[in-house]
Amino acid sequence: MKEEFSSKETSKNLLSLDGNHPAGAGVHKSGVENHKKNRFFKLPKFETGLPARLLSLTVVFVLLAEFLIFLPSVSKFRNDWFDERVQAAEIAAIALEAAPNRQVSQGLSERLLFETQLLAVAMGDEDMWELVFSPQMPIDSIPVPMDLREERGWDSFFRTIEHATAKEGRILRILSSTDSGSDDKYIDIIVPEAALRSDLLEYAYNILLLSLLVSGLTGAFISWSLYRLVVKPMMRITNAVADFGEAPERLAAFKPSGRQDEIGKAENALIDMQSAVSNSFRQTKRLAELGEAVAKITHDLRNSLAVARLASDSLRRSEDPRVQSVAPRLERAIERAIGLAESTLLYGKSDTPKAKMASIEIRNIVEEAFLEGISAFAEIDWLNDVDEDISAYADPDMLHRLLSNLVRNAGQAISDHNIEAGLVRIAATVEKGWMHVIVEDNGPGVPVHVRDKLFLPFSISENKGGTGLGLAITRELALAMGGDVYLNHDYEHGAAFVVKLQRTDPNI
Structure with a gap:
């Protein structure tokens, strides 16, 4: 069957024609539009430790990367979906050209439209328009036109979002170039948006499951590697620091792992710090004990020097020239010794001389x-x-x-x-x-x-x-x-x- 119309009346004809070769598909609803709706994922409760945080962050980052890849991939799926139906419609048109009297049986017509999820197919150029397969029944809603010949990358992306968020029951009219190589010829198909949305949701759901699986495995592997290489050694260092903080005067038995990276440097620095602090505590204890002993000795020494000062006073009154020359020096030495003893006692009392x-x-x-x-x-x-x-x-x-x-x-x-x-x-x-x-x-x-x-x-x-x-x-x-x-x-x-x-x- 062949009918000719002006290209200006294309949309009107596609909506009003009740042809002899029904598509038999109607508005194809495969039931996938309700597939997996209202699906909720209950996330497990993780502890707030570093390993759990590493796992969570790794999963989140991998999912973010998958999401950035998902956006162009779902747009490509939408374009491929249209291309497949355009190619199927063109093949059906070629089959119709080869049929006797350019007519096919009603059963074959219904099968072609059903398997391609098409409602109607037309071909034409700037001057002529030909209806290849007409709809089985009149289409009540006005199709939303989409010219694939004029779409660019971002247009396809926003159209994909529109398909996922549009109201139910929309009909799409797709215009695309043919494989004949002529820029003037085009193919015009009518498809229900519900079929596209159903396949998009199924594709997105499969990608989501795959992304979760990849992110989970990647996160687990990276977390395990980081735990073995970083977290566990750092926990060992942290525990050693905590144990050392409880008894800093005691040198903890911490053995380095022998690594040459930053972890090994931190372990060696910890050992040096423990040794320095332990020595400092021991020296402080020795100083305290020494200070107490020196204070006692200095107290007795000051009393002895007081007796020596009395003796020097007696020597100063001597008439011996040699004694008179030595006595002043001896007296100054005794005075300095007494001053040193008094200063030492003051120092022991935390008073700075x-x-x-x-x-x-x-x-x-x-x-x-x-x-x-x-x-x-x-x-x-x-x-x-x-x-x-x-x-x-x-x-x-x-x-x-x-x-x-x-x-x-x-x-x-x-x-x-x-x-x-x-x-x-x-x-x-x-x-x-x-x-x-x-x-x-x-x-x-x-x-x-x-x-x-x-x-x-x-x-x-x-x-x-x-x-x-x-x-x-x-x-x-x-x-x-x-x-x-x-x-x-x-x-x-x-x-x-x-x-x-x-x-x-x-x-x-």
């Missing part, structure tokens, strides 16, 4: 520091290279103790290493408004590995019988006077310590 600052001449204090600090090393020469007119703003007793400690350490280092022609020299210079008193020797120098901890209490002492407190006390005395003491790293002929002092009273 206050410096008695004054403008003093340095040369005489350096002279007395040499006589006290290096007296036990008769074989070592010393040189007081400080000018007589050089003065500084400092506490004379604290400065004497400070320089005596440095001189004694220098003499001990030279004596321990049997340095021939040993020499300790003290000089003074003025740099940028500060007085620098330099104590240098020609001994073995300070090893590199102890320089960073040189002024820390109980640090490793290089001198035989050293306690590791001398330089810590020296630094404390310098800071109490508003100055500092440090090691000159550029000195190459032994060791050189620089005592930084104020030149004048900063309040004036």
Whole structure:
């Protein structure tokens, strides 16, 4: 059967014709439109631990990636769905051309329309329009036209969303090019949107199940890998930190895994931290015990020094010239010893000794520091290279103790290493408004590995019988006077310590 119409009357003819070859399909409803509706997924309850969070985040990210892939894939499914029906309609039209008298039986016509889910098929060009298969019954609703020849990528995407959200019962009129290669010819088909929506929902549901399966397997694998590689080692480190926090004075038995990555570095850092903190706690305990013992000894020593001071007063009244020359020096030494004992008691009471600052001449204090600090090393020469007119703003007793400690350490280092022609020299210079008193020797120098901890209490002492407190006390005395003491790293002929002092009273 063949009928000819003007192309302007195409839509009217498709709606009104009641042909002799019914499609037999009607508005095809496969029942899939209600397939899996109102489906709800009850998510399991996860704990809030790191492994559960990793699994959840991995699943979410994989689903997000699947969603970004799903949008263009469902648009392509919609286009392929239309292309399949256009090709089926064109094949049916070719079969009709080959049939006798260009007519097919009613049964074959119904079968072709049913299997392709079409309501009507027409072909034409700009001048002629031909109805190939007419609908079995009149179509009540006006078809929604969609010209696939003019659609672009985004148009297909938005059309797909429209198919999924449109009201029920819509009829679509699809215009598409034919495979003949002519731009003028087109094929015109009428399809129920319900069939497309049903197949779209089924496709989306299958993609959803596949995405959940892929995301679940991927999330489980990634979570298991992260748990084995990161979470479990970090939990081990966390537990070790928690155990160590309960008893920091006890070094916990934590063995590193031997890894060379960041986890291994964290394990090694934890071991170093535990060792440092444990040593610090032990040193603090030793300091407390030592402080208590020193306080008792100093209390008794102060009483003994009081008796010595009375004896020195008696010696001062002696007429012996040799006694009279030694008595003042002895008396000053006893006074400094008594002051040191009282300061030690105050330090044990957490009271910082206050410096008695004054403008003093340095040369005489350096002279007395040499006589006290290096007296036990008769074989070592010393040189007081400080000018007589050089003065500084400092506490004379604290400065004497400070320089005596440095001189004694220098003499001990030279004596321990049997340095021939040993020499300790003290000089003074003025740099940028500060007085620098330099104590240098020609001994073995300070090893590199102890320089960073040189002024820390109980640090490793290089001198035989050293306690590791001398330089810590020296630094404390310098800071109490508003100055500092440090090691000159550029000195190459032994060791050189620089005592930084104020030149004048900063309040004036």
